[in-house]
Amino acid sequence: MRPNSRFAQVQPFDIDKVASAAGADPDVLRLENLDTDVPPPPVAVAATRRSLEEGTGNSWLPFTGLPVLCEAIAAELRARTGIDYDPLRQICVTSGGTSAVMPVLLATTEPGEPVVLTDPTYAGLLQRVRLSGARPHLVPLRVEGGLWRLDREALGQVPAAAALLLMSPSMPSGVVLDREDWEAVARVCERTGAYLIYDAAMERIVFDGHPRISPCQVDGLAERTIIIGSMSKEYRMIGWRIGWVAGPADIMSRIMVATIYNTTVASGYHQYGAAAALTDPAGAGVAEAAAEYQARHDTVLAQLDGLPVVRAGGGWSVLVDAEAMGLTAADLSARLLERGRIAATPMTAWGEDVAPRYVRLVYSAEPVERLSDLRARFTAALG
Structure with missing residues (x-):
């Protein structure tokens, strides 16, 4: 070869x-x-089956997601972050959360630019950074008091970055970033001009009363944060392969183009199932x-x-x-x-x-x- x-x-x-x-x-x-x-969620199974029987999801369009799902995602994000995302301009549906990572990296980085991740991190994030042509800059997690903690000192020494690509809780360690961690992230983003790419796939799977802190609730991060969400972890809908990206409208216009030319459209049948789960009054x-x-x-x-x-x-x-x-x-x-x-x-x-x-x-x-x-x-x- x-x-x-x-x-x-x-x-x-x-x-x-x-x-x-x-x-x-x-x-x-x-x-x-x-x-x-x-x-x-049973409501997701029922809605998906109904869509298959009725043929309502058998279409190429719309490329960036069904309105019913984009609106459900916007409502979910409003509850989590307090931010109103425009369902048409600021949300893009993808074929699973990990499929969102490459379009986001292509829209936010140039070849050779550093992207900050933790060590350990999900291999699907780390290797996609390399495939995109960007360069990983790994900041270690340390074991303190029997728990993983972000090495804020090492993070503060990051000299340059196009983006920080972080999860909380993170695979594979289960580290949960606290407010002081996110404030340290905000300082790095401000100093370097970096985006925060936040993989929120497990945000509500937290233990021992750990507070769930969205980085969008930290001063200086909302306007820099691109959120990647997924139905796979919190909603146990792995086979549906439905995820999404939400962020500032200007960068989302590029991310939508990259997503369309990468996968065209996520499964319409499964989008109806995802919308049903997100709007389930019982919390799915x-x-x-x-x-x-x-x-x-x-x-x-x-x-x-x-x-x-x-x-x-x-x-x-x-x-x-x-x-x-x-x-x-x-x-x-x-x-x-x-x-x-x-x-x-x-x-x-x-x-x-x-x-x-x-x-x-x-x-x-x-x-x-x-x-x-x-x-x-x-x-x-x-x-």
Whole structure:
């Protein structure tokens, strides 16, 4: 093949390799992938089925999202941020949240410009920065008091940036950024002229009473923030592949062009299902699902008490420090599968200095009952 510089630094996912090695053995704990057994909202299923039966979603148009969904997203964002987004000019529907990342990067960065992310971060964010031609600048997360915390000192030393690409709670660590973190982000954005690209896919899946703080509520960030949302995590609608982007009207005009020329349009059938979930008076089960994920998270930590597992502030996963146990992350992942019948992914492609020493344990698809022998499985793996 001819060389292609876009792929020079891109690292492959290991999730599919671990999943393939695990096969279909029902005894294996599936802690490698962000699927979930918590069902999607019944109203979303009913609306999607109705759209299929009636054929209402069988269209190429409108390219940037059905009005009913864009209006539902605008109402959702108004409740979360206090900001009124114009459904036509400031919201664009995408084929899942991660599919929104590349159009946003193409609209906000030039080749070679730095984009700030945390280490660890979601590999789908980090590798897309590289594919876009921008350059990742990784700011470490530190373990303090048993929790992940943003290294604000390192963040404050960022010399230049086109954008900061951040999640809260973040995959894979579950770090939840507090107001002081977002204020530090605002200072960097002000100093460098950067956009904040905020992946809000898990914003309401928080534990232990952590306050949910939208960066749009912090002085200086609302006019710089581009929000990426998704139906996959909070609403458990992974297969729908519906996400969105919302932000200032001027930059959204470019993002819409990039989105249209990338995927043309998200599934119309699924957009009706997403709109039904977002407007469900009962809340689409988001709070109940978050409580279930916390119960699973707490079970994992109780089972692995005494091992180097870092408590998450929210999300669907925790990280275990393989190097603290005298192993590489790849070795621990292999042992967990071969000896403990646990499928878990090494964080090789999820950072630079911090992430590669960790293995991720995802609890979104395994109920508390299945997690109750996690310690015994770890003991078998490490023995």
